[in-house]
Amino acid sequence: MAEPTGLFRHGGPLNRSVIEVFTSLGLDAGAPVLRAFFDAERPALNAIFRRREQWPGLFREFSLFPEEECDRAAARYLDWRADILYWKALTRIYMSELEQRVVVTGLDYFREAAGGSFRFMLLPFHIRQFPLLTPALKSLSLRYATIVSVNNPDDVVRNPPREQPGILLDSKDPFVLLRARQALGQDRAVIVYPDLPRGGNPAKIPLRFLGRQLTAHSSWHLFCLSEQLPAVPCFATAGPGNTVQLTIGKALPAPRDENEATDMVRRLYAYYEEPVRGTLIQWEGWAEASWTGKTSSTWEHSSS
Known part of the structure; x- marks a missing residue:
């Protein structure tokens, strides 16, 4: 299964939509206030990614996607779960x-x-x-x-x-x-x-x-x-x-x-x-x- 990209590996937003929102608001994804937020949320992120090997099996069990698409779909699902933390940060800090x-x-x-x-x-x-x-x-x-x-x-x-x-x-x-x-x-x-x-x-x-x-x-x-x-x-x-x-x-x-x-x-x-x-x-x-x-x-x- 492909390793999710973004915050977990690089410390930056995970997808284009999040990056565009930060940019349009004139915000820095590495600002101290955001770093403090993600430091507090890192246990939640770690819990999500600790299960990364389980998600393809769950996708197959639930027949969510064709067999050949389950690995890629599970990686996208992990990216989305991590993205949610960025949206939480935006709503709390830049309401x-x-x-x-x-x-x-x-x-x-x-x-x-x-x-x-x-x-x-x-x-x-x-x-x-x-x-x-x-x-x-x-x-x-x-x-x-x-x-x-x-x-x-x-x-x-x-x-x-x-x-x-x-x-x-x-x-x-x-x-x-x-x-x-x-x-x-x-x-x-x-x-x-x-x-x-x-x-x-x-x-x-x-x-x-x-x-x-x-x-x-x-x-x-x-x-x-x-x-x-x-x-x-x-x-x-x-x-x-x-x-x-x-x-x-x-x-x-x-x-x-x-x-x-x-x-x-x-x-x-x-x-x-x-x-x-x-x-x-x-x-x-x-x-x-x-x-x-x-x-x-x-x-x-x-x-x-």
């Missing part, structure tokens, strides 16, 4: 510059879901350049609470000021749903990444995705039911001309009962079939999803 470059598709869907308040749930997937979602949402003046698995307890601010746009809620916190309700009461939207469930005892919902049977692990749909929240799919990518492209989908209405809540999950995955199929190599969820019959059929995917 204000990126906010000025956001282009929104589906803004009317966002306005319709908001309806004068932020009582709704946003459901992005871990695809493409997903860290860019933060500056994209800030450009909309959205106030939100993101439920994630938090490694650094200092990242969680208890009783945050109302003017703080974005806050984190730890998915491992036994009171996370109570805190999410409090966030809604502060006129914050709640954000959940449903493709990588973390912790708890979520419901198991069978559905069809990319031509395969998948069991989705979900609790968010029941939260939407109890709080009567519409759910909005969205994702961020690096767009043409060094822009941040935010794509917002049509809101899924608040469910009236458990059957409608379960249907929300299937409709959400149906929405993401097209963007994931077009960039399967840049979706973090495929390896952690609960597939059934994963070696008995071919995938529906784009080879790009």
